[in-house]
Amino acid sequence: MTIAEEEIRKFENHNCAENNVFYQAMEEVIYSIAPLLQSDEKYRKHGIMERLVVPDRVIKFKVTWLDDNNIIQVNTGYRIQFNNALGPYKGGLRFHPTVNEGVLKFLGFEQILKNSLTGLHIGGAKGGSDFDPKGKSDFEVMKFCSAYMTELHKYIGARIDVPAGDIGVGSREIGYLFGEYKKITSTYEGVLTGKPFFFGGSLMRPEATGYGAVYFTESMLEMEGKEPLMGKVCTVSGAGNVAVHAIEKLTQIGAVPVACSDSKGTIYDSRGIDVELLKDIKLNKRQSLTKYAEVHAEAKYIPIEEYPEGGHAVWDIPCYAAFPCATQNELTEIDAQNLINNGCVSVTEGANMPSTPEAISLLQSHKVCFAPAKAANAGGVVVSEFEMSQNAAMSKWGFAKVDERLKETMQMICKRVALTAKDYGVEGNYVDGANIAGFKKVADAMIAEGI
Ligand SMILES: NC(=O)C1=CN([C@@H]2O[C@H](COP(=O)(O)OP(=O)(O)OC[C@H]3O[C@@H](n4cnc5c(N)ncnc54)[C@H](OP(=O)(O)O)[C@@H]3O)[C@@H](O)[C@H]2O)C=CC1
Numbered sequence: 001m002t003i004a005e006e007e008i009r010k011f012e013n014h015n016c017a018e019n020n021v022f023y024q025a026m027e028e029v030i031y032s033i034a035p036l037l038q039s040d041e042k043y044r045k046h047g048i049m050e051r052l053v054v055p056d057r058v059i060k061f062k063v064t065w066l067d068d069n070n071i072i073q074v075n076t077g078y079r080i081q082f083n084n085a086l087g088p089y090k091g092g093l094r095f096h097p098t099v100n101e102g103v104l105k106f107l108g109f110e111q112i113l114k115n116s117l118t119g120l121h122i123g124g125a126k127g128g129s130d131f132d133p134k135g136k137s138d139f140e141v142m143k144f145c146s147a148y149m150t151e152l153h154k155y156i157g158a159r160i161d162v163p164a165g166d167i168g169v170g171s172r173e174i175g176y177l178f179g180e181y182k183k184i185t186s187t188y189e190g191v192l193t194g195k196p197f198f199f200g201g202s203l204m205r206p207e208a209t210g211y212g213a214v215y216f217t218e219s220m221l222e223m224e225g226k227e228p229l230m231g232k233v234c235t236v237s238g239a240g241n242v243a244v245h246a247i248e249k250l251t252q253i254g255a256v257p258v259a260c261s262d263s264k265g266t267i268y269d270s271r272g273i274d275v276e277l278l279k280d281i282k283l284n285k286r287q288s289l290t291k292y293a294e295v296h297a298e299a300k301y302i303p304i305e306e307y308p309e310g311g312h313a314v315w316d317i318p319c320y321a322a323f324p325c326a327t328q329n330e331l332t333e334i335d336a337q338n339l340i341n342n343g344c345v346s347v348t349e350g351a352n353m354p355s356t357p358e359a360i361s362l363l364q365s366h367k368v369c370f371a372p373a374k375a376a377n378a379g380g381v382v383v384s385e386f387e388m389s390q391n392a393a394m395s396k397w398g399f400a401k402v403d404e405r406l407k408e409t410m411q412m413i414c415k416r417v418a419l420t421a422k423d424y425g426v427e428g429n430y431v432d433g434a435n436i437a438g439f440k441k442v443a444d445a446m447i448a449e450g451i
């Protein structure tokens with residue numbers, strides 16, 4: 001039995017329906033770090049993996065709120081504080097009907113290694129609720145956020161745990177959450193990141209994840225001796241915060257992002273996505289992508305049900321570089337095969353774990369440059385940490401400073417991941433490089449801090 005199989009066997013009890021995405025994330029990490037466990041026995045001796053896969057605490061609570069018809073609604077709220085060996089717990093909040101403990105455990109676990117890779121002092125956490133902001137009035141969203149914070153405030157703080165946004169949580173929700181925290185605690189502190197700029201947010205936090213993914217890709221393509229993105233056709237899934245800003249940065253650097261998608265369908269606009277229109281439709285008005293095709297008649301809208309099951313229209317459009325930026329397991333083996341058939345050279349994960357394990361293996365075996373989420377989408381949490389620093393110092397950084405430091409950090413992460421892969425005999429495998437480099441730093445801190 002290999003060391004990876006031996007380790008995986010230990011954690012078989014995590015393999016159940018509720019935990020399937022968590023188990024997927026954990027299994028990938030174990031396979032990647034097996035050479036490290038083999039070469040340095042201290043990690044097994046100190047039971048690092050056993051300690052890392054169990055969160056420090058899982059906070060689960062009831063959220064009761066009144067809708068606009070004065071009907072009582074009940075949701076479940078969570079905060080999973082996974083590991084704070086490297087700094088205060090840090091990670092986003094997701095409001096989506098699919099949220100459960102298993103989903104948040106996968107996201108929190110990934111966040112530990114992602115935050116470690118940034119080189120900054122931040123631990124890993126994730127939280128959220130099964131509340132669905134879609135179709136709710138502003139007032140209902142505010143009431144839900146207040147009720148959620150009534151419970152959450154007991155467990156967070158600027159040096160304890162600093163939540164941010166994720167799916168369904170943007171600056172509107174962070175504003176309401178911050179307002180409630182301030183009211184309950186009478187404290188004006190950097191307890192949340194992703195705040196609107198005029199009351200303590202950092203410039204560029206909304207753009208950071210999408211821009212960072214593009215910076216990472218440029219760096220990876222250069223390191224792998226491939227042509228840069230300028231002039232190249234790109235496809236992006238999703239049409240939320242991460243996707244829109246990836247499209248914006250691609251456009252700024254002269255690439256041609258021709259497609260994006262939402263939960264109902266895909267837009268293909270061969271002239272390049274009109275990013276201002278996309279922002280207005282999806283980020284400001286929270287409408288469907290069908291509106292895009294109503295304005296630009298040349299663009300094609302493909303409803304999700306019109307594409308054969310198992311694959312997604314957005315990955316069947318020829319591109320040089322693909323950016324999955326919607327949600328977990330949205331890029332399947334079928335999609336990977338379509339990308340390969342159409343000559344795709346690189347795939348960058350803007351979303352968390354958007355590619356299935358089968359898709360990753362296929363892409364890697366066809367030498368497609370593959371940038372895993374925990375490295376490529378770290379830009380968001382990087383600028384969140386910049387926001388924490390600015391809040392602690394009561395200062396404001398300019399756009400150029402944030403952008404320059406974000407770019408430098410993404411390039412540093414890319415180099416670190418590539419060099420680690422090389423050191424461990426898996427040159428070009430950014431998945432293994434990211435997992436080993438991220439794991440090693442947290443594990444060393446855990447050993448140094450004792451049990
Ligand atoms: N926000 C951030 O800073 C960071 C986010 N991430 C990750 O990036 C991803 C996207 O997050 P974010 O942009 O913030 O979230 P948003 O809520 O802003 O947007 C999510 C987008 O994805 C679309 N979507 C959801 N499910 C599907 C699906 N099955 N197929 C196609 N599209 C889908 C949504 O469509 P619709 O509009 O129809 O709902 C929406 O357009 C998530 O995986 C998140 O964890 C990672 C790092 C940081």
Ligand SMILES: O=C(O)CCC(=O)C(=O)O
Nearest residue numbers: 091092164166380381384
């Ligand atoms: O900005 C943050 O704190 C976390 C962002 C996030 O949730 C993520 O990186 O997945």
